[in-house]
Amino acid sequence: MTLLIYIAAALAEIGGCFSFWAWLRLSRSPLWLIPGCASLILFAWLLTLIDTAAAGRxxxxxxxxxxxxxxxxxxxxxxxxxxxxxxxxxxxxxxxxAVILLAPHRN
Structure with missing residues (x-):
């Protein structure tokens, strides 16, 4: 399940950041920022679902x-x-x- 959450988070982050890229570098409408910001919020929320005691890890x-x-x-x-x-x-x-995720940690 962790891998699926990470993949979904990555897609959400890339999609959100790409909306800013499209607006600023590809001269797209600022309206691209609306779904982009929603996508970045989804990204942040998805990372909170990872089962670890340390956010940095x-x-x-x-x-x-x-x-x-x-x-x-x-x-x-x-x-x-x-x-x-x-x-x-x-x-x-x-x-x-893999080392970070699978190694035993002292917390």
């Missing part, structure tokens, strides 16, 4: 998932295929997220 582990979903966005939404360095970075970030 949940956010740190989320980083690996975010990087993965961001490169998926790059490929599917922007039409730019990730290269070897992108894939290496994803693998490193997922390894780091």
């Amino acid at each position: 949940a956010y740190a582990a989320y980083g690996g998932i975010y990087i993965t979903v961001a490169l998926f966005w790059l490929w599917t939404a922007e039409g730019i295929r990730p290269d070897r360095a992108d894939i290496a970075g994803v693998l490193l970030s997922l390894a780091g997220a």
